[in-house]
Amino acid sequence: MFALFVFFCGIMMPISTYADTIITPDQALVDGETVVSPAGVFELGFFSPGSTPENRYLGIWYKKISHGTVVWVANRDSPVKGNSGRLILNPNGTLILIDGNNRTVWSANSSRALKNAATRLSDRGNLVVFDVAGTGDDRSFGWQSFDYPSDTLLQGMKLGKNLVTGKEWFISSWKSAEDPSTGEYVNRLNSDGYTQAFVMKGSEIEFSTGPWNGRSFTSSVASRPNTYYTYKLVSTSDEIYFSYDLIKNMSVLTRLVIMPNGQVQHLTWIERTQNWIVYLNVQVDNCDRYGLCGPYATCNIDNSPPCGCLEGFRPKFTKQWNEADWSGGCVRNNPVGCGKEDGFRTLSGIKMPDSRKTWYSTTVNLKECEKMCLQNCSCTAYTVLDVRDGSGCLMYIDELIDMRELSQNDQPLYVRMAASDIAADKRQKKQRVMAISIALSAVIGFLLLCFLVWCGLHRRRSKRDLYDDEEMECPMFDLATVSAATHNFSNNNMVGEGGFGAVYKGKLAEGKEIAVKRLSRQSLQGKQELQNEMALISKLQHRNLVKLLGCCLEGEEKMLIYEFMPNNSLDHFIFDPERRGVLTWQRRFDIAMGISRGLLYLHQDSRLRIVHRDLKASNILLDNNFRPKISDFGLAKIMDLNQTEGKTRLVIGTYGYMSPEYAVDGKFSVKSDVFSLGVLILELVSGKKNQTFRHSDHLHNLLGHAWILWNKGRAVELIDEYLEKSSYVEFEVVRCIQVGLLCVQKAPDDRPTVASVVSMMGNKDVRLPQPKQPGFFVERSSNSTGSTLVSENELSLTIMEAR
Known part of the structure; x- marks a missing residue:
């Protein structure tokens, strides 16, 4: 998962350390010196990102992390040229960054007059200008970096607005992985109507979290209960803001980042592996695109097409809808009136709609809310304001837009419907009651026969x-x-x-x-x-x-x-000289992405965490559109959500796809499947089978051959000779090879998660780490024999005996 953020590795950091944690007016912080927080958590100094060493920025980064993860940049749009930068503090409390020509590059004015100004970097990453003569914890601070975030939201920082001064707290993306200047995307709180958060690209909304429900925002991931973080929304007459904090271990390093592509991720540092892992992706899939399905429609990524009208509604523009343009949304089959004859249909398991045009009250209960909605001709729906105790009223007074299906959200939405729709619902309910009554009568009769059929059932069970x-x-x-x-x-x-x-x-x-x-x-x-x-x-x-x-x-x-899968299995094509020409590069890439998404569902998104243990080409079936489908779950294992690995004495799988730790020690985990996925990706690129691969220059398998080519800078030579050069993009091929090699690294902890694989393959802006040596990088003997080109569905069997 660290691969998503490895671009910070290229940041050039100073090597010397400033002795004190305080800057005073008689001191200056020059390029090459740093200020360290009291416990050594954060460091302030000058740095150069990536390949632009001539551009110097004043920033804050994690001191204890060797990768130099930057969390705040002062002069992000005005770099200092060369190493001449100096940070000084005026007696009145104004921080000034000047270059070698004594020109002011950046400044931060104190909000109040300070008698004895000084600057300190806290262990939460907050750079504060304060009055040494002041009292209290804040010592009458006049300015703090927490009020001016860059692309990162740390614990205790605010996302929102000061209603008195008009000051807004938001995070904005870097322009690129190596350019910290202000990018295209902004993550900000929106308090029009009822509070929600947006990711915006310019003036366009890219993503909405849905409204706050008292516990969290109602988007797909934020609505899931967790035991690690506490989220809160504070709303007073002076300010409104969102923030988060750790529930238990306050020493854990964590951050919320908006990436250059607009993706918002919550990251946690894992000390054991020395990596950042993604605790959650705020935007999960295409259904998180704002308003994808238009008004009165919901999105379900597992459906095709993903957009569907609410019950009682139909597409507004049928032709465009059938052509996959769902932006027009849906309209009612029957118009609503304006009075008591209307009613409400309950929707559950959905993300709440955009709440900018809403009315809300913390004192009105749900029954009163229904009554008020009926009396308001503009009211389209209502729901509870706070799901923790079912209190309050949130009333929608416009079209319902930006909804998606969410199994985790238990907040009901009551949608206004015409009297005729409600009457139809009542008829259906009456029919169901009658059916249940008849069924109960039948059950009573059935129970009288139970003893007679028991013997037959017992025989069948035997x-x-x-x-x-x-x-x-x-x-x-x-x-x-x-x-x-x-x-x-x-x-x-x-x-x-x-x-x-x-x-x-x-x-x-x-x-x-x-x-x-x-x-x-x-x-x-x-x-x-x-x-x-x-x-x-x-x-x-x-x-x-x-x-x-x-x-x-x-x-x-x-x-x-x-x-039935009309195109058989993947090995039917990829290893056959006559058939593999059908698999264009785009088809191979789509197959790799499809396998990865299916594996991600097994590891993370299904209600069970499942390790497949036998992922191979013959177990990937292809439908008539060459869409891959993972099959054969005979060897799969269910793992507890908190379980990292399991162990078995009976190792069953297929040589060539089994990870080293599973084949040798019987240890399996989600990283075992990642190894198999890496083998499949390299086989898709090359058209060669790992276990039977032979080369005239060495006796390595396909993984070893790919590793040799990678180290020589000739990775593109791995691509299948059946593919025309004009049919693929070399950068995309090399990226897939790099992802495949990352997946087959020897140590499980070095391998990415499947979520990272999906992100790395689907996002060309994400910089990837260099892979380490793959597992089974050992030359075979010259008399080793291989099997035929077609992948057999053979099983290798090893009994693990105690020593």
């Missing part, structure tokens, strides 16, 4: 051996249906065969094509793996995971029924 129905949650197919669909498992219908058994193509009576995975009696993967796959895949839903349609467990037959 045939299923130890399979747990409750864990499987798998729709059942009968054997006759599956047999008919596959023409009695005809060889002509067989589309593949692996360690599990044969896979057949079938067509159900209604015309739906299916893939049937049939466990063979000789299979190395037995009942436990079958049950594992059914239990896991039935609970997972993602566009880059294969969809399980059902199971068949009759007699000795044990089968899984999946959606």
Whole structure:
């Protein structure tokens, strides 16, 4: 994850240290000297970012972090040329930065007259001008850097506005990774209507957090409960601001940063790995683009298309909507009136709409809020103001825009609907009540038959051996249906065969094509793996995971029924000289991104944290549009959200894709899957299989060959010769090779997370670290034998015995 912020590594820092933590009028801070906070947490001095050593900036950075992470820049738009800069403090409390020609480059005027001015850098990273003769903790400070943030929000800093002076606190991006001047993006608090925060590019809103709900903002990540940080919104007659602090360990280094591309990330320093990790990305995916779906519509990134109208609404411009232009949003099917005949439909699990045109009250309860909304003809919806106790009233008086589906948000939104819509809801509710009544009557009769059917159920369960129905949650197919669909498992219908058994193509009576995975009696993967796959895949839903349609467990037959993938598996194309020409560079890149997103869902976004343990080319299926779908969860393991790694005595996987720590010691983690992902990325680039790769100059596998080329500056030679040079961008290819090598580094802690991989591959502005030596960088003996070009679904099996 540190790769996202490694550009700070190039910052040139001074080598000497100023003796005291205080600057007084009779002292000057010159270039080459620094001021250090009392506990040595932060350092103030001059630095040069990246490749522009002639430009010098006055800044604050972390003293204890060797990477020199800058958190504040004074003269970000006015660099000092050369090493002639000096910071001086006037007796009246004005900080002045001058260059070698005694020209003022930057200054900071004190807000009050100070008798005995001095400057101190605090351990929170705040540069303060104060009166030595003053009293109290602030010693009558006249100026502080916390009031003038750069791109970073530290603990205790404010994002908001002083309502008395008009002073606004906001963070703005650097122009680039090596240029700290003011960039295009700004993160600021907006108090029009009810408070929310925006990321803006110029005057355009790029992202909205949604309104404050008493606990957090309602955007996709901020709404998740956490035990690390406390967020607060302070609103008084003098000021309104947002800030955050650590709940427990105040010594943890953490920061909120707006990147040059507008992405806002909350980062935490991990001392053990000496890396910054991303605690959360504020903008998660395309659904976080402000107003993507227009008014009265919600966005769901797992849907295609992602935008959908609210119930009772339809697209405003049907033609544009069908052409993927959703900005016009939706309109009502039935117009609302203005009175008691209207009603409300409850929406839950969504991000609250843009709240700039709202009315709110902390004293009005929810019942009164509903009544007031009905009486106001402009009111379109209402909700509670504070989700902690369900108090207050937030009333929308305009179109509802910028909503997305969020499973974590339990704040309801009550949307105004026409009387006819409410009447239809009541009819449906009445029908449901009748259906439930009939069902209950049937249940009573069914209970009388329970004893008679128990024996039959018991016999059926004995045939299923130890399979747990409750864990499987798998729709059942009968054997006759599956047999008919596959023409009695005809060889002509067989589309593949692996360690599990044969896979057949079938067509159900209604015309739906299916893939049937049939466990063979000789299979190395037995009942436990079958049950594992059914239990896991039935609970997972993602566009880059294969969809399980059902199971068949009759007699000795044990089968899984999946959606059919017309383009077979990835190894069917990438390792075949005649077929891999179909995989253009863009398709290969999209496949790599799709696999990464599917893996990110397994590791981070699903309700279970899952380590796949057998990620390889033959387990990546391709639909008719060559969209990748991860399959075969027979070896997958569920891990606790707080668990970092697991260990097994039985190592099962595929050589060439297994990470060193798993193959040798039986240790597996999300970083084991990252290693396999790196192998897949390098195979996609090269069109060569890692395990069977051979080269005339050495006996290394594909990883070793890629490492050798990288160190020689010839990484582009790795690309598949079947690709025309005009069909790919060399920079993009080399970047993918670098990401692949980062993933296959020997030490798990050196490898990035999948979230970092997605960010690094999808964002060309992110600078990447240099990879270290890959795992298994050992030459094979000259008589080593390889398998065929087509990736077999073979399993390697190792029993780990105690020493």
